[in-house]
Amino acid sequence: MSLSEFEIIDQYFTPLGHWQGPHTVMGPGDDCAVLSPPLGHQLCVSSDTFIEGVHFPVGASGALVARRTLAGAVSDLAAMGSEPLAVTGALTLVAAVPDWLASFSGALSELIQDWQLPLVGGNISRGRELSLTWTVIGSVPTETYVTRSGASADEDIYVSGWPGRAGLALLKLQSGQQPVAQLAKHYLAPVPRLMLGQHLRGLASAMIDVSDGVLADLNHLLDRSALGARMNARYMAFDELLQANADSPAAALTHFLTAGDDYELCFIAPASARAEIDRLALKLALPLNRIGQTKAELGLVIENLPEALTESMLIKTTGYRHFT
Amino acid sequence: MSLSEFEIIDQYFTPLGHWQGPHTVMGPGDDCAVLSPPLGHQLCVSSDTFIEGVHFPVGASGALVARRTLAGAVSDLAAMGSEPLAVTGALTLVAAVPDWLASFSGALSELIQDWQLPLVGGNISRGRELSLTWTVIGSVPTETYVTRSGASADEDIYVSGWPGRAGLALLKLQSGQQPVAQLAKHYLAPVPRLMLGQHLRGLASAMIDVSDGVLADLNHLLDRSALGARMNARYMAFDELLQANADSPAAALTHFLTAGDDYELCFIAPASARAEIDRLALKLALPLNRIGQTKAELGLVIENLPEALTESMLIKTTGYRHFT
Known part of the structure; x- marks a missing residue:
């Protein structure tokens, strides 16, 4: 059981890139993805890292990891009032376990469509612990984003x-x-x-x-x-x-x-x-x-x-x- | 020597966020950064992960890690013909070593200004190995990006x-x-x-x-x-x-x-x-x-x-x- 980085991408992640949103000009597979955000919108950007044993339990299924970590990342877009535009994922694996990868990829395939968040890029590495970094990109009509500041007394x-x-x-x-x-x-x-x-x-x-x-x-x-x-x-x-x-x-x-x-x-x-x-x-x-x-x-x-x-x-x- | 995640950010990374480019509406510190890309431009996006012992030598100085990994990530923007817009960094540390962090942060401070690539977000985690994921965002005048395909014979x-x-x-x-x-x-x-x-x-x-x-x-x-x-x-x-x-x-x-x-x-x-x-x-x-x-x-x-x-x-x- 020895899958190369390219085989993992081909088998479990390339299919996810086939579903893209209306603002993707070019999905994964080149040096960068190319996006065309809605006219009159500004961008919202956030990156989050999730590590096994810290942010999700050791031994968690691929589906659980996908669901909890992507929700955590996308939640930052929600908190700005942002519409989703795209996500990149950087996955570091300890080993290439087909069942885990299938579970992760299957759940991710549902989530990106449910949340209208096309997967436009990312990479797979091998490391000493399982971790994931999502970068979510969204858009809001100019100047309408909601920040953490701006509240008044008696609200x-x-x-x-x-x-x-x-x-x-x-x-x-x-x-x-x-x-x-x-x-x-x-x-x-x-x-x-x-x-x-x-x-x-x-x-x-x-x-x-x-x-x-x-x-x-x-x-x-x-x-x-x-x-x-x-x-x-x-x-x-x-x-x-x-x-x-x-x-x-x-x-x-x-x-x-x-x-x-x-x-x-x-x-x-x-x-x-x-x-x-x-x-x-x-x-x-x-x-x-x-x-x-x-x-x-x-x-x-x-x-x-x-x-x-x-x-x-x-x-x-x-x-x-x-x-x- | 025990720095919390928040102390590390305050000491070594918050100062980097103070330098922003003309297209940053809001830098780090909220749920998302907010960007206003140049009018008539499309976005280029790429994420890359770099792991100690795989992508850079074990024991490399903070400055070396910053210089080599950020160059690797930004190079993907260059290959599309893209102008730089912003970067987010997700850093996973094994331990918080002030000298290493100062070296990393010092080099990064120079690079983001040299390459006009404001650091708009990211996060710090603790893990079992040193790793870094950069997500670079650039922009190109609509439809002018250069891809890997498109060559003809006898060029x-x-x-x-x-x-x-x-x-x-x-x-x-x-x-x-x-x-x-x-x-x-x-x-x-x-x-x-x-x-x-x-x-x-x-x-x-x-x-x-x-x-x-x-x-x-x-x-x-x-x-x-x-x-x-x-x-x-x-x-x-x-x-x-x-x-x-x-x-x-x-x-x-x-x-x-x-x-x-x-x-x-x-x-x-x-x-x-x-x-x-x-x-x-x-x-x-x-x-x-x-x-x-x-x-x-x-x-x-x-x-x-x-x-x-x-x-x-x-x-x-x-x-x-x-x-x-």
């Missing part, structure tokens, strides 16, 4: 979807339990909120994708606008599935606030946008919950915390830091 | 600069000799041929950068256009420095044809472009040598080979294959 803080579900599913999987399917799918096949992000252009004053947990990522938003926030734990207890599967209400809230595995969007919008955001939630069939308000006074206060939980327990849970 | 085959010098320098370094400075610089600080590539738009019918060696990369060009070639070894013996430093004329020719460390450009152009290409060589102070001609008949023939060298010895030297 609403929202989070999309069901934060915490993926983290709870992972916890159950790691402890040998089988999470219910509705919970598991959030971990196994997270969906970046591309449509939501695009609809929030002109509505949200600031936005970020939840990769380090709602609390840590909300803190990034508040920092950028030099704001504080007043949150209410009652507004975070809407997810009956999370409540039913977590060990306690306090555990459910901890998953909600600190798990970074869902790739939901956290955003801030003025009160004047409430009616439109509520309509958007119905249109997309996606919860958009107001969980608090920005305040001019610095600091983050959470009211109605369950007794078992203190703010300091939550606040010390910041994002994962690789070199500490 | 001229050119190569830029001094192929073989970097490979010979590396060979000497690996065997403990100190190559003369003029030779060494081609290995230590290769220069991607961005200006040449741009000037060849409208002149070259096909182009590729030499990353696997002149012979292997020329074969890619010929394959794409279903052509053969008739070459003349005498036209490849112009480099007196290479001749003087190689063990023999046959060794010099082997370095010229098979070393892939220079990142020169190999291109094909009709005879009608000769005068303009000769003027271009003078203007850029860069040799542009005609080393043969394309032929309708398949196969690659090299005339006037030194006696010590057979074609089959050369032709079996194809590019490095990672998984064989």
Whole structure:
């Protein structure tokens, strides 16, 4: 079983390059791909690396790796309000295992079409550990992109979807339990909120994708606008599935606030946008919950915390830091 | 000595993001960078991964890694005739060594300005081996990009600069000799041929950068256009420095044809472009040598080979294959 770099590309990746979007002039196979972005658009660009044992479990299937890592990368486009344009992938393999490659390539083939993100290039290397770097390129109508900064005091803080579900599913999987399917799918096949992000252009004053947990990522938003926030734990207890599967209400809230595995969007919008955001939630069939308000006074206060939980327990849970 | 991911970024990479080009709307620090490509241009995109011990020597200085890997990535833009627009870098470190990081970051700071390629994003991870993925983005006036295909029979085959010098320098370094400075610089600080590539738009019918060696990369060009070639070894013996430093004329020719460390450009152009290409060589102070001609008949023939060298010895030297 010895596949060369070229055989791997031919067998598992060249077929993926055959599907291209309306803005690809030339797909993979030359020194560069050539793209023609929509007229009047600016580009959004982001690169993310994912390493086995750090960003996904050792021994994860090819499909799981493709689904979780590409969602993580694409989520950065969603957080800018960007439309997808193209992706390149750099895959470093320890060995060429046909089953794993088929699983990875099969899932990737579905994802790039579901998310309208043609694979325009990349490369395959051999290394001492399995890792992947995705570079996603998107486009937005000029000057409509949404940044992490730009929020004002007394605006609403929202989070999309069901934060915490993926983290709870992972916890159950790691402890040998089988999470219910509705919970598991959030971990196994997270969906970046591309449509939501695009609809929030002109509505949200600031936005970020939840990769380090709602609390840590909300803190990034508040920092950028030099704001504080007043949150209410009652507004975070809407997810009956999370409540039913977590060990306690306090555990459910901890998953909600600190798990970074869902790739939901956290955003801030003025009160004047409430009616439109509520309509958007119905249109997309996606919860958009107001969980608090920005305040001019610095600091983050959470009211109605369950007794078992203190703010300091939550606040010390910041994002994962690789070199500490 | 324990630097967190955020401290490494703050200390060694955030300063690099402060220099941006005219087409950067927003540099690093948000979910994505935002770019505004020149009006009427298309984009060129390429990703390349470089791994310690595979693509650069174990223990290489930060500056050497930055210079050789970024040149390799940018060379793909040159080969399309593209102007540089932006780069993202994904760096995986085994440990955070301040001296290495300072050397890497210092060299990178010079390169991105020399090559007008702002660093707009990226990330730092910790892993079991040192590796780097660059994604370069460039732009070309619509429909002027040069591909690997498109050559016709009886056109001229050119190569830029001094192929073989970097490979010979590396060979000497690996065997403990100190190559003369003029030779060494081609290995230590290769220069991607961005200006040449741009000037060849409208002149070259096909182009590729030499990353696997002149012979292997020329074969890619010929394959794409279903052509053969008739070459003349005498036209490849112009480099007196290479001749003087190689063990023999046959060794010099082997370095010229098979070393892939220079990142020169190999291109094909009709005879009608000769005068303009000769003027271009003078203007850029860069040799542009005609080393043969394309032929309708398949196969690659090299005339006037030194006696010590057979074609089959050369032709079996194809590019490095990672998984064989």
